[in-house]
Every structure is written in C-alpha cells, then in structure tokens.
Amino acid sequence: xxxxxxxxxxxxxxxxxxxxxxxxxxxxxxxxxxxxxxxxxxxxxxxxxxxxxxxxxxxxxxxxxxxxxxxxxxxxxxxxxxxxxxxxxxxxxxxxxxxxxxxxxxxxxxxxxxxxxxxxxxxxxxxxxxxxxxxxxxxxxxxxxxxxxxxxxxxxxxxxxxxxxxxxxxxxxxxxxxxxxxxxxxxxxxxxxxxxxxxxxxxxxxxxxxxxxxxxxxxxxxxxxxxxxxxxxxxxxxxxxxxxxxxxxxxxxxxxxxxxxxxxxxxxxxxxxxxxxxxxx
Amino acid sequence: xxxxxxxxxxxxxxxxxxxxxxxxxxxxxxxxxxxxxxxxxxxxxxxxxxxxxxxxxxxxxxxxxx
Numbered sequence: 562x563x564x565x566x567x568x569x570x571x572x573x574x575x576x577x578x579x580x581x582x583x584x585x586x587x588x589x590x591x592x593x594x595x596x597x598x599x600x601x602x603x604x605x606x607x608x609x610x611x612x613x614x615x616x617x618x619x620x621x622x623x624x625x626x627x628x629x630x631x632x633x634x635x636x637x638x639x640x641x642x643x644x645x646x647x648x649x650x651x652x653x654x655x656x657x658x659x660x661x662x663x664x665x666x667x668x669x670x671x672x673x674x675x676x677x678x679x680x681x682x683x684x685x686x687x688x689x690x691x692x693x694x695x696x697x698x699x700x701x702x703x704x705x706x707x708x709x710x711x712x713x714x715x716x717x718x719x720x721x722x723x724x725x726x727x728x729x730x731x732x733x734x735x736x737x738x739x740x741x742x743x744x745x746x747x748x749x750x751x752x753x754x755x756x757x758x759x760x761x762x763x764x765x766x767x768x769x770x771x772x773x774x775x776x777x778x779x780x781x782x783x784x785x786x787x788x789x790x791x792x793x794x795x796x797x798x799x800x801x802x803x804x805x806x807x808x809x810x811x812x813x814x815x816x817x818x819x820x821x822x823x824x825x826x827x828x829x830x831x832x833x834x835x836x837x838x839x840x841x842x
Numbered sequence: 843x844x845x846x847x848x849x850x851x852x853x854x855x856x857x858x859x860x861x862x863x864x865x866x867x868x869x870x871x872x873x874x875x876x877x878x879x880x881x882x883x884x885x886x887x888x889x890x891x892x893x894x895x896x897x898x899x900x901x902x903x904x905x906x907x908x
Contacts, residue, residue, distance in 0.1 A: 585908075586907045587908070607907055610902050611902060611903065613901045615867050615869070
C-alpha cells in the first residue's frame with residue numbers, strides 16, 4: 562500500500578509542491594540556509610528587498626546562495642509601514658525577479674506593519690496596498706492579523722491568499738487563537754459564508770514548533786509560512802525536516818476524520834475473554 | 843553634478859545614463875532594481891534614462907527575509 566500523498570498547494574498562478582513555505586532570513590550562513598530549505602521540502606521561499614551594498618560590499622549575496630532554478634521566489638514587503646512604500650517595494654521586487662526570469666515576479670507577499678515593536682499588520686495600510694497591487698496585476702498574498710473580518714475584507718479586495726498570523730512575527734508562540742483561525746477558514750472557504758473551498762489560506766508567522774505547523778494544518782489551513790522557527794533553531798536542518806513532517810501530518814490528519822472526544826474511556830483491547838478481576842463486576 | 847545613490851552623495855558626469863551609473867558602481871553584470879525619486883525605473887529603461895542633478899537613486903537587490 563502506498564503512503565497517502567499530500568497534493569500540491571495552488572495559490573493563484575502558482576502550484577507549489579510543498580505546503581510549507583520558508584523564509585530565507587536570519588540564517589547563520591548560506592550553507593545552513595540551503596540545507597534547511599532542502600530539508601524543509603519547500604519549493605517556494607520568501608525574500609526581502611533591500612539596498613544593494615554599493616559602497617562596502619562584502620561577502621556573497623542571497624542571489625549567489627539560492628538555487629534559483631529550483632525555487633519559486635516570493636518577494637515580501639517587509640519593513641514597510643505604509644501602503645505607498647509597500648507598493649514601491651513590490652514593484653522593485655517584481656523588476657528584480659523579471660530580470661532573474663523567476664516565476665515569482667507575478668506575486669508578492671504583502672506586509673504593511675503597524676510598528677517596529679509588535680510587527681503587527683496595519684490593517685488599513687494593508688487593505689490600501691492590496692487594492693493598488695491587485696490593480697497593478699500582482700497576485701497578492703496578504704499577511705494579516707487573525708481578525709476574521711479583516712481576512713474577508715482582504716479577500717474581497719482581490720487578495721489571492723489571506724495569510725493570518727499564528728502569533729506575532731518571530732515570537733514562536735504558535736497559534737495563539739485557534740478559534741480565530743478556524744473562523745477565518747470558515748468565512749473564506751465555506752460556501753455557506755460566501756467563501757470558496759479552493760481559496761488558499763496560509764498561516765504565516767509566529768510558528769515555533771512542528772506541532773504548531775500541525776495544528777495550523779489540522780485547523781484546515783492550506784499551508785504554513787515560517788522563517789525564524791527554523792532559522793533560529795539550534796539545529797535548523799533537523800528542525801526544517803520536522804516542520805515538513807508536521808505539515809504533512811496536519812494535512813493528512815485533518816482529512817482522516819478524527820475520533821469524537823469522549824468523557825469516559827473506551828478500551829482498545831476486548832473485554833470478551835478477560836480472565837482477570839474487574840472492579841464492579 | 844551630484845546625485846544621491848543609496849543615501850550617499852556621488853559626483854557623476856553630466857548626461858550619464860542610469861545604465862552607465864550602474865556599470866560605474868560595479869553592478870553591470872548583476873540583477874538590480876532601481877527607483878529614482880521613489881519611482882521604479884524598469885530595467886528596460888535603464889539605458890535611456892538620463893540622470894539629473896540632485897536625483898535620489900535607490901539600487902536594491904534581494905536579501906534573506908521571511
């Protein structure tokens with residue numbers, strides 16, 4: 562019997578082999594990053610847009626480190642605190658990826674943040690930027706809080722995917738409000754709520770452990786995006802492999818029909834044929 | 843004339859194109875995206891875009907991020 566397979570993740574124009582998307586930030590070196598990406602199984606990685614080091618260039622650049630022919634690049638707008646800046650950065654990222662001939666030139670991970678301490682999304686700026694980028698032809702993957710109404714607003718603004726945070730970026734606190742994520746999934750995916758089962762919802766940020774990934778997938782998320790949980794683990798390559806397994810476990814488990822929770826125990830071994838003393842009998 | 847490149851002042855000859863500046867900066871054979879005065883100048887326009895004194899030029903690339 563063959564092992565049940567996890568199907569690809571379809572997000573707008575992209576079909577990803579892996580439902581785990583990983584970041585490329587915070588790694589101690591390029592070798593570790595490449596090994597961790599490979600162990601994660603991810604075929605899509607996020608990157609940021611920053612000033613070229615023109616005047617004090619040293620070391621290798623990310624473009625030297627990544628196997629660009631094997632990966633779909635998802636450029637982000639990290640570091641943006643208003644819609645105008647996010648649109649600027651998205652356009653710069655697109656121009657770069659067009660030069661590289663990478664499929665990632667058609668989409669963007671939109672982040673418009675509220676402040677540097679919390680890194681929580683600015684919902685108004687995110688919505689403004691989403692509208693403008695959709696009009697400009699981008700497939701927009703919107704980083705959002707776990708607010709279900711905001712998720713619907715972003716979807717209605719044309720976002721290709723809504724990506725609610727499990728918890729704030731880099732905190733490793735996991736899925737802080739599973740009920741909110743579940744409601745987002747209901748609203749965006751259930752036809753009874755005006756959603757579509759095919760609408761992709763990716764939990765993004767705050768993931769610290771493989772079980773966090775599994776929980777997100779068990780709740781019904783289509784994928785998980787994380788960076789720090791792997792990059793800052795003591796053994797990033799081992800953690801990347803664990804995150805991959807956690808993702809597959811959650812996807813399969815969510816579709817395998819879990820048992821109902823019961824207050825009292827149910828024996829797995831038969832009572833019939835017991836030769837022991839049983840209390841009360 | 844003086845232009846501002848990634849926050850630093852730089853003296854360049856008059857009528858220099860953006861592409862010539864990028865080559866001058868040693869970036870001629872590497873992918874980079876550029877905006878001038880906060881507006882993207884697409885790669886296909888780098889050869890024809892002539893720089894003016896005082897313009898703010900940002901040359902960016904991709905770095906690790908989440």
